Amino acid sequence: MHMLKRMAETTALHQLNLNDAMLGNMSTAKQDVELLLSKLPDNCSLEDIQYHLYVLDKVRRGIEDASTNGTMSQEEVETRLAQWLSR
Numbered sequence: 001m002h003m004l005k006r007m008a009e010t011t012a013l014h015q016l017n018l019n020d021a022m023l024g025n026m027s028t029a030k031q032d033v034e035l036l037l038s039k040l041p042d043n044c045s046l047e048d049i050q051y052h053l054y055v056l057d058k059v060r061r062g063i064e065d066a067s068t069n070g071t072m073s074q075e076e077v078e079t080r081l082a083q084w085l086s087r
Contacts, residue, residue: 029060032056032060033053033056036049036052036053036056
């Protein structure tokens with residue numbers, strides 16, 4: 001249950017960052033961390049902060065990779081997934 005709660009918090013916390021990034025308003029890592037810390041409850045643990053920083057880093061890297069290498073269409077993804085699942 002703790003993991004589901006953490007995932008829900010992560011989704012809510014990073015929605016603003018994802019929307020900004022998609023609009024080309026990339027913030028700095030420091031700004032992202034400051035925003036993250038301001039959104040977390042005062043009684044959060046160091047483990048919670050580490051987890052959210054980990055997710056934030058993965059999201060940032062994914063956005064950077066998508067802008068550098070491009071993305072695939074839904075159809076391309078479905079075709080690749082079907083091939084992968086049929087193996």
